[in-house]
Amino acid sequence: MSLTASIIAKLSLTDVALARRALDTASALDDPNAKPPAEFQRGAGARCYAFAVIARYRPGLLWTGMVAAIAIPFFLLMRLFH
Numbered sequence: 001m002s003l004t005a006s007i008i009a010k011l012s013l014t015d016v017a018l019a020r021r022a023l024d025t026a027s028a029l030d031d032p033n034a035k036p037p038a039e040f041q042r043g044a045g046a047r048c049y050a051f052a053v054i055a056r057y058r059p060g061l062l063w064t065g066m067v068a069a070i071a072i073p074f075f076l077l078m079r080l081f082h
Helices: 003-012 016-028 043-057 059-081
Strands: none
Touching (some): 003 016, 003 043, 016 043, 043 059
16 A cells, blocks of 8 residues: 555545555556546546646645645744744
8 A cells, every 4th residue: 555545545535445546547648638537537536536647747746735734734833832
């Protein structure tokens, strides 16, 4: 079980198996702008596929966003209590 798949599953409110399929599908496509399969066009599957495409084609953006989502509230709390 990869860390990326488990994070995508938690963020998109799906199971890890769907996140793994989304990652595999995003990796198999040549064009990131290609239309996703029907399974990933609506609801939680679409969120999962969007995170998978970002993780596949722009991993720096994904991980920087994850670090920022944790660091910004921490810095705000530090500023509040300092």
